Amino acid sequence: MTSLWLSFELASCVATILLFLGAPVAYWLAYSNWRGKFLLESIVALPLVLPPTVLGFYALLAMGPRGPLGKLWMTLFGHGLAFTFTGLVIASVLYSFPFAVQPLMVSFEAVDRKLLDASAVLGAGRWRTFCHIILPLSVPGVITALVLSFAHTLGEFGVVLMVGGNLAGVTRTVSIDIYDRVQSLEYAEANYQALLLLVISFAILCFVYAVNRRAWTPWTAK
């Protein structure tokens, strides 16, 4: 059970970090008029098309004892990054980035520009407009971003395997654990965990689609 718990811990950390990291990127993508915007959009979308092993490979190189991130970590904290929980969080943040940014961007873009103009004319700066107008009107997008990045992190395999290795209680997440058990022919245990993950993932997706269909909304409906 520790592996499932570890997966939840990892997914919660990643989802929270991604919300704060993804929001400014999504805001910039939604409102910037810069012509080269497509470049950043492509970079954000990269993890969607790359094999997780590629991402994991480069993450491992960067975090290794000779990689820039690994060296920096070594001087700051006195230990390496590879095969640690923190290293796993960093790699997962990269891997799940589009799942946070895209729903946020879409819901920011959907806010009526006239409301932003009205807010500016009424004296509100960008930060106030963001907190009081854009964010409250993007609640479904925020929920979607949180839940999707949580679910996506919960289900990742390749990146974890590359960066985390397989240390019980530290980096052995549930997806790795299932793989291990199948390898050692413990089908009953594997099935139990796999089924649990399936049910959880289905429940999460139901929640996301219900929010986006406005089956219920966080504020009283129109």
Next chain:
Amino acid sequence: MDREIDPSSVFASIRAERRNRAASFVLDVSLEAPPGITILFGPSGAGKSTLLDCLAGLVSPDAGKIIAGQNVFFDSAKQINLPPQKRRVAYVFQSLALFPHLTVGQNVEYGLNHLPQTQRQTRVAEILEAFHVAHLRNQKTSQISGGEKQRTALARSLVTAPRVLLLDEPLAGVDAELKASIVHDLRAWNAARRIPILYVTHSRDEVDALGERVIAIDNGQVVSCGAPMDVLDAPRRKRLAQASGFENLLSGKVLDLRQPDGVMRVRLGGTACEIEVPLVHASTGDRVQIAIRAGDILLAAEPPHGLSARNILEGRITSLERRGAMMIAHVDCGNAKFVAHVTPGAVRELELGIQKQVWLVLKTHSCHLVD
């Protein structure tokens, strides 16, 4: 460009070019709006909303100056361009742009963030009272009617004590009675404060109801300004004539000029009809456009005699339809087609009907020459 400016009026002399893939549009205007209501009138796409966006700071002009009283909002020569937050310009959009997740009270309070809480509350209560929406204070804006939304939007803009008020067709889609009562509240509010109000509309009725001053804009330029009567009853541009309700727009060729009488004769295009119109700067053979209101045309069932009107044209009624308390008659005078308004009573008395022969009577000065 240095000139005396009324200390409380708003003055703008700007040039703004807006380009999209299809076309480029140039707004190039110079205007001054003193305290009170100034109407910006013109067909859609004339540049009225772009002008308001420039005044509010949502769009930056390419060149020029915008000054409200003592405050320079924009000056390309001195590289001054105040952001919208610093201009204290109130702007009510056509869509109103009320914040849907906030209540009426919260919407109105939004622009008072800089004030202490107690002061905010009194200001909000005051303005909600003045615009008769105090009872809606805790309602979401999605739950109130169209007229209440318009009142809320006005209250939200005016509570900030703005230097200028911009209204972009804020009363579109409201019936005349409600419109009159909202305008009354607006005037009452402005009586003590005397700020310039720029009111965009393309509805002739609103001009008549509000009119103090009208600035007519077409194709990015000010085409005329003055009292509503002067601007709209003698339009000098074809598109403006259409917008201000001239149903008949005819083209013709100048036959001769009669300087002493102040008139000229024009043959309508493709016909033998000749009419007398006011003299303008033109020469024989020039093509001209003539605008005539459908309400300025008289219909006669017999050839009329002894009239002062100089133009009498013979034709046949091609269609007759009822619109409200009015009958609209289409008359064909041999390739020249006219629209005339008559009352249902006149239709009965003259036994007007389709194919009936009629005579149109036009006063010379009901024929307006437009570009």
